[in-house]
Amino acid sequence: MSDHKTHFGFSTVDEDEKAGKVAEVFHSVAKNYDIMNDVMSGGLHRVWKHFTISTARLKKGDKVLDIAGGTGDLSRGWAKRVGKEGEVWLTDINSSMLTVGRDRLLNEGLILPVSLADAEKLPFPDNYFNLVSVAFGLRNMTHKDAALKEMYRVLKPGGTLLVLEFSKVYKPLSGAYDLYSFKLLPVMGKLIAKDADSYQYLAESIRMHPDQETLKQMMLEAGFDSVDYHNMSAGIVALHKGVKF
Numbered sequence: 343m344s345d346h347k348t349h350f351g352f353s354t355v356d357e358d359e360k361a362g363k364v365a366e367v368f369h370s371v372a373k374n375y376d377i378m379n380d381v382m383s384g385g386l387h388r389v390w391k392h393f394t395i396s397t398a399r400l401k402k403g404d405k406v407l408d409i410a411g412g413t414g415d416l417s418r419g420w421a422k423r424v425g426k427e428g429e430v431w432l433t434d435i436n437s438s439m440l441t442v443g444r445d446r447l448l449n450e451g452l453i454l455p456v457s458l459a460d461a462e463k464l465p466f467p468d469n470y471f472n473l474v475s476v477a478f479g480l481r482n483m484t485h486k487d488a489a490l491k492e493m494y495r496v497l498k499p500g501g502t503l504l505v506l507e508f509s510k511v512y513k514p515l516s517g518a519y520d521l522y523s524f525k526l527l528p529v530m531g532k533l534i535a536k537d538a539d540s541y542q543y544l545a546e547s548i549r550m551h552p553d554q555e556t557l558k559q560m561m562l563e564a565g566f567d568s569v570d571y572h573n574m575s576a577g578i579v580a581l582h583k584g585v586k587f
């Protein structure tokens with residue numbers, strides 16, 4: 343047991359318990375993850391990811407690391423952008439999510455290097471990647487500061503980090519958003535993924551995640567420059583960008 347506490351949704355847990363609890367969530371939802379994403383976002387997650395992929399400045403032959411890549415949506419987009427001469431790593435800490443992602447990309451004819459990797463201890467050399475991405479993953483990490491520093495370490499000077507994550511919704515919409523998140527989402531989770539608790543955790547973890555300005559500050563503290571963000575869907579999600587100079 344550790345002396346340090348952290349959040350798992352609205353619960354307070356020992357720091358060394360959180361990763362195990364997050365692992366249970368993603369082992370449980372992996373098989374239904376993609377269909378749930380479409381249903382609960384009404385397909386919007388595809389627009390958020392498309393925007394993320396289209397804003398990146400990439401060229402053929404670049405090297406990209408997709409952290410917490412799960413079922414591979416961003417990796418697929420990166421692979422198309424960097425071409426056969428490029429290198430795109432699909433990584434995640436969770437073997438169930440990574441297996442679904444790897445199989446899905448293989449079925450689409452994409453063979454990418456895949457690695458079971460904890461964002462807080464990345465198994466990659468310093469100054470290696472042109473771009474690092476993390477979509478809807480940072481929220482689940484125990485030591486977000488350590489993960490951001492690792493992302494900084496593996497980027498080449500001039501390289502970019504993109505963090506796509508749920509964020510703070512515009513105030514006038516917060517009542518309706520709460521109703522949706524805490525009443526409807528767990529029911530959808532129960533009906534489709536046979537798991538209400540994991541989708542209750544999703545709603546809670548979004549509320550506990552740093553807002554736009556706080557995450558910007560955390561990225562600056564990890565060493566990034568030119569940090570900025572772009573809100574989408576009234577702040578339901580934000581895309582943060584930072585550069586390693």
Ligand SMILES: C[S@@+](CC[C@H](N)C(=O)[O-])C[C@H]1O[C@@H](n2cnc3c(N)ncnc32)[C@H](O)[C@@H]1O
Nearest residue numbers: 368410411412435436439460461477478479482
């Ligand atoms: C909501 S899914 C996002 C998957 C994918 N990026 C997407 O946008 O659809 C969050 C992912 O974060 C992964 N994750 C959680 N903690 C992690 C860590 N410390 N290192 C790497 N991946 C982690 C989970 O295993 C899960 O696959």
